[in-house]
Amino acid sequence: MKRDPLVKLAGVHIARSTFLVGAACAAMGLLAPAAMAQPKPIRIGMPTAMQLQVGRDTQDAARMAIEDINAKGGVLGRKLELVVADETENPETGISAIKKLTADEKVDVLIGGYTSGVTLAQLPHISAAKTIYLNVGSASPATNAKVKTDYDNYKYIFRVGPINAAHQAREMTGFISGFVKGELGLGKVAIVGENAKWVQDLVPLLKKGATEAGADIRTVEFFDAQTSDFSPLFSKVKESGAQYLVVILSHASSDIFAKQWADARFPMPYGGIDVKSMDGDFCDRIGAKSVGAIAGNFAVRAPLTAKTIPFFDEFRKRTNRSPVYTAFGSYDAVYIYADAVKRANSTDPNAVIKELEKTDHVGVPGTIQFDDTHDVKPGSTGNKGPSLLFAQWRDGCKREVVYPKAVKTADFAYPSWIKK
Amino acid sequence: MLEILIVGAVSSAIYAMLAVGFTLIFGVARVLNLAHGSFYALGAYGAYFFTAHLKWPLLPAALAAIVVVALFGVFVERVLVRPMRSSQLAVLMITLAVALVVEQAMFLTFGSEYRNVPAFVDAKFHIGGVDVAGARLLALGVGAVVIGALWLFIQHTRLGSAILAISQDPQAAQYMGIPSDRIFSVVMALSAALAALAGILAGPFLTVQPTMWLLPIVKAFAIVVVGGLGSIPGSILAALMLGYAETIVGYTISTSWTEIVSVAATLLMLVFRPAGIFGRRAAF
Numbered sequence: 001m002k003r004d005p006l007v008k009l010a011g012v013h014i015a016r017s018t019f020l021v022g023a024a025c026a027a028m029g030l031l032a033p034a035a036m037a038q039p040k041p042i043r044i045g046m047p048t049a050m051q052l053q054v055g056r057d058t059q060d061a062a063r064m065a066i067e068d069i070n071a072k073g074g075v076l077g078r079k080l081e082l083v084v085a086d087e088t089e090n091p092e093t094g095i096s097a098i099k100k101l102t103a104d105e106k107v108d109v110l111i112g113g114y115t116s117g118v119t120l121a122q123l124p125h126i127s128a129a130k131t132i133y134l135n136v137g138s139a140s141p142a143t144n145a146k147v148k149t150d151y152d153n154y155k156y157i158f159r160v161g162p163i164n165a166a167h168q169a170r171e172m173t174g175f176i177s178g179f180v181k182g183e184l185g186l187g188k189v190a191i192v193g194e195n196a197k198w199v200q201d202l203v204p205l206l207k208k209g210a211t212e213a214g215a216d217i218r219t220v221e222f223f224d225a226q227t228s229d230f231s232p233l234f235s236k237v238k239e240s241g242a243q244y245l246v247v248i249l250s251h252a253s254s255d256i257f258a259k260q261w262a263d264a265r266f267p268m269p270y271g272g273i274d275v276k277s278m279d280g281d282f283c284d285r286i287g288a289k290s291v292g293a294i295a296g297n298f299a300v301r302a303p304l305t306a307k308t309i310p311f312f313d314e315f316r317k318r319t320n321r322s323p324v325y326t327a328f329g330s331y332d333a334v335y336i337y338a339d340a341v342k343r344a345n346s347t348d349p350n351a352v353i354k355e356l357e358k359t360d361h362v363g364v365p366g367t368i369q370f371d372d373t374h375d376v377k378p379g380s381t382g383n384k385g386p387s388l389l390f391a392q393w394r395d396g397c398k399r400e401v402v403y404p405k406a407v408k409t410a411d412f413a414y415p416s417w418i419k420k
Numbered sequence: 421m422l423e424i425l426i427v428g429a430v431s432s433a434i435y436a437m438l439a440v441g442f443t444l445i446f447g448v449a450r451v452l453n454l455a456h457g458s459f460y461a462l463g464a465y466g467a468y469f470f471t472a473h474l475k476w477p478l479l480p481a482a483l484a485a486i487v488v489v490a491l492f493g494v495f496v497e498r499v500l501v502r503p504m505r506s507s508q509l510a511v512l513m514i515t516l517a518v519a520l521v522v523e524q525a526m527f528l529t530f531g532s533e534y535r536n537v538p539a540f541v542d543a544k545f546h547i548g549g550v551d552v553a554g555a556r557l558l559a560l561g562v563g564a565v566v567i568g569a570l571w572l573f574i575q576h577t578r579l580g581s582a583i584l585a586i587s588q589d590p591q592a593a594q595y596m597g598i599p600s601d602r603i604f605s606v607v608m609a610l611s612a613a614l615a616a617l618a619g620i621l622a623g624p625f626l627t628v629q630p631t632m633w634l635l636p637i638v639k640a641f642a643i644v645v646v647g648g649l650g651s652i653p654g655s656i657l658a659a660l661m662l663g664y665a666e667t668i669v670g671y672t673i674s675t676s677w678t679e680i681v682s683v684a685a686t687l688l689m690l691v692f693r694p695a696g697i698f699g700r701r702a703a704f
Contacts, residue, residue, distance in 0.1 A: 051532045052532050053532070053533060195676055221674070221675070222674065222675075222676050223674070223675035223676055224675065224676045224677075224678065224679050226635060226679050227675050227678065227679070228626050228635070229427065229431060229666075229667075229670065229678075230675070231423070231427045231667075231670075232427070232667065232670030232671040232675055232678075233670070233675050235423055235671060236671075255534045255536075255627045256625070256626055256627050259536075259624070259625055259626075259627075260553070263539070263542075263544065263553030263554075263555060263556075263624075263625055264544060264551050264552070264553050265544045265551060266551075276534075279533075281533070285533065285534060285535065285536050286534075286536050287536050287538060287539075287624075
């Protein structure tokens with residue numbers, strides 16, 4: 001019998017075959033963890049106002065998209081992972097949220113946002129962290145202005161939704177000229193808006209556009225977001241001789257405004273941009289006092305794209321809520337980022353930004369494309385992008401789209417106490 | 421003009437209900453109760469809970485909410501405030517903590533969404549060419565009646581006399597055999613019940629959400645500083661002044677400026693007359 005040659009190891013002679021088997025096992029043992037370990041996940045940081053419905057919907061919609069993408073194997077073989085930080089509605093807390101996500105959590109991308117004032121305060125910190133930021137909540141055009149003027153430092157900023165305040169003003173102008181003046185025949189208009197950054201950006205544009213379109217703007221009034229009594233405001237609007245009240249409301253005031261409008265049987269219909277009135281439960285929670293009022297929505301459950309109705313149904317199934325606008329943006333933003341990473345074959349921000357700029361994504365409210373300030377292009381530019389859909393609350397707290405004509409589901413109905 | 425008169429009166433009535441309770445507990449027990457706005461919020465949330473979740477009719481729901489909040493007020497006074505009453509700073513801290521805990525409890529229980537308290541009266545009234553919501557007129561009427569009743573109670577009942585005696589000289593009142601601890605509990609219950617009633621009456625035309633305690637406490641604070649801490653007539657007068665000042669600013673200048681009125685009034689009063697209009701001594 002042929003003896004196995006011996007190998008001398010650390011002064012001990014062992015059989016060569018034993019040595020080879022042992023060496024192979026040792027090599028496999030060393031290599032196995034590296035070969036079998038999960039690749040590092042791609043981390044999505046989410047700064048949002050966690051205690052508000054807009055914040056909860058931002059998270060839930062992102063989780064929906066992340067679960068779907070991960071179920072199909074993730075992106076470049078890496079799973080997506082969500083890290084949330086509460087930015088509240090306070091700029092200082094918003095800055096802390098960005099610092100926590102970028103410096104401590106070292107996320108690859110930021111998806112979130114709600115209040116423009118907070119987003120604006122966060123911008124220098126996002127730029128310093130060189131992290132891509134997909135805004136899904138705030139509407140001030142100022143958040144994207146620096147992308148054009150200081151591209152190298154602010155190229156990281158994108159807005160997936162909603163369409164910015166300037167575009168909203170244009171669509172609102174269309175609503176006043178085409179619907180209020182055109183369809184309802186009410187040419188005398190009052191504009192009221194709360195004192196918020198995006199409203200201050202929007203109102204002058206709206207006034208100019210509506211005047212050019214032939215509307216007679218009788219009065220423009222701002223009020224504090226803490227206002228609890230709208231009687232003086234209603235009185236001024238009534239005295240102005242206006243026939244229709246255009247509102248720009250966000251944050252806290254919508255509920256009180258609608259209640260006091262209905263309680264006083266204010267002799268004038270109202271409509272416009274009313275952020276809280278986009279909530280699915282708005283009408284029910286204020287005791288149906290908004291019946292007759294119109295609010296612009298960034299999406300409603302209608303076949304706007306192939307994704308709109310399935311998204312609304314799936315979101316309701318998972319959360320038992322109707323989604324608000326930040327949900328559409330958040331859901332689309334996760335897909336848009338994932339697609340850009342796939343195309344770039346990397347998570348390197350510079351490579352991903354180049355791909356994000358080429359985005360042509362069929363999303364929930366429309367096709368998402370970015371302009372040269374990395375801002376979502378609105379549908380009015382002819383690209384099937386997101387648009388404002390003006391829906392009226394009707395009896396039973398149902399919603400009907402009354403404008404634009406192309407997607408109209410019903411004619412406008414005056415509130416019960418107003419005679420046409 | 422008539423519109424300013426009516427709208428100002430409604431605001432004043434709500435403010436007076438808030439401020440009278442706030443000043444009462446200070447006048448009697450020397451407790452600066454920062455949880456007073458929470459009683460207002462809990463009143464509104466209580467009415468919402470009993471009507472929306474338990475499906476009770478509004479009147480029993482409102483009464484139940486007032487009783488629950490009054491009992492909560494007694495609990496706060498007996499368990500949290502009483503052991504610390506010797507230190508004004510400790511009382512401030514503990515009542516602020518109560519307010520924050522109540523706010524977070526509302527967040528956790530009901531979420532951040534706005535809630536609705538149904539109105540007792542849904543009709544609109546036309547008075548001298550002015551349209552006024554029924555819920556507002558009711559707030560005005562109930563506010564006036566309740567404050568009037570409180571005044572009569574304090575001036576003409578045995579318990580009221582005891583409250584008055586303690587507010588004038590706590591030590592002498594104790595020597596006369598008035599059980600001060602029991603009186604403090606009664607006053608805290610009254611104070612909490614008044615704030616809860618204000619929340620229930622204002623809920624239908626305002627909104628119900630967890631941070632709703634903050635603005636009322638700011639207003640109540642402004643009113644008692646202007647009126648004089650511990651003075652009920654001072655609070656009623658200051659509530660009327662603030663209610664009308666805000667309304668006049670809203671009508672003649674802009675609604676944007678109304679919220680600065682109370683802050684400016686507090687500041688000016690503290691600088692020029694720290695004791696307030698009817699205060700017996702400087703509050704701070």
